[in-house]
Amino acid sequence: SQQGEEDPQALSIQEGENATMNCSYKTSINNLQWYRQNSGRGLVHLILIRSNEREKHSGRLRVTLDTSKKSSSLLITASRAADTASYFCATGNYGQNFVFGPGTRLSVLP
Amino acid sequence: NAGVTQTPKFRVLKTGQSMTLLCAQDMNHEYMYWYRQDPGMGLRLIHYSVGEGTTAKGEVPDGYNVSRLKKQNFLLGLESAAPSQTSVYFCASSRTGANTGELFFGEGSRLTVL
Numbered sequence: 001s002q003q004g005e006e007d008p009q010a011l012s013i014q015e016g017e018n019a020t021m022n023c024s025y026k027t028s029i030n031n032l033q034w035y036r037q038n039s040g041r042g043l044v045h046l047i048l049i050r051s052n053e054r055e056k057h058s059g060r061l062r063v064t065l066d067t068s069k070k071s072s073s074l075l076i077t078a079s080r081a082a083d084t085a086s087y088f089c090a091t092g093n094y095g096q097n098f099v100f101g102p103g104t105r106l107s108v109l110p
Numbered sequence: 111n112a113g114v115t116q117t118p119k120f121r122v123l124k125t126g127q128s129m130t131l132l133c134a135q136d137m138n139h140e141y142m143y144w145y146r147q148d149p150g151m152g153l154r155l156i157h158y159s160v161g162e163g164t165t166a167k168g169e170v171p172d173g174y175n176v177s178r179l180k181k182q183n184f185l186l187g188l189e190s191a192a193p194s195q196t197s198v199y200f201c202a203s204s205r206t207g208a209n210t211g212e213l214f215f216g217e218g219s220r221l222t223v224l
Binding site: 030031033035040041042043044045048088090091092093094095096097098100101102103 | 151
């Protein structure tokens with residue numbers, strides 16, 4: 001069964017706009033990670049946030065984690081056409097395997 | 111540093127045929143995983159390994175077997191391929207597992223079973 005569920009399933013924005021994707025999960029976690037997948041390629045790790053962290057930044061990426069709501073959001077600021085990809089959240093916990101959501105397809109239009 | 115390498119990248123099989131997908135990683139990672147990715151389903155874990163000589167079942171193990179005879183290699187076998195196994199298969203590795211680590215993925219192997 002899938003733990004993470006991304007929302008929305010698909011998102012189209014104009015270049016330069018911000019993109020926000022959300023992830024909800026069901027059970028306790030030790031960390032939550034976001035991955036990007038370009039069409040026809042493997043997944044690439046973007047950022048990991050631990051359960052005791054509330055916010056993390058990496059370049060144009062900002063991730064928040066609300067463990068009380070069992071949710072996370074990924075914000076991509078000043079989006080570029082190269083950000084067009086599918087984005088997946090994955091949860092991790094001790095003694096368990098990574099669990100992925102179905103992903104959000106982001107299209108950044110020039 | 112190649113990371114995670116999968117072979118072959120593409121394969122077409124007939125129902126009932128067998129094949130093996132090879133995954134190799136050069137990062138000295140303990141953990142290795144095989145996922146399948148189907149449209150709208152995200153990634154589903156088939157089998158995984160927490161170290162050389164170990165394997166374990168994931169979420170969707172039926173119809174697949176795996177072996178990890180060497181730390182750097184993780185093989186996924188289909189003994190009798192079925193059309194339901196048409197998918198894109200991804201191998202991944204991790205240094206410390208889901209508790210603290212991140213996954214490094216290969217580029218995928220696209221399998222079609224006719």
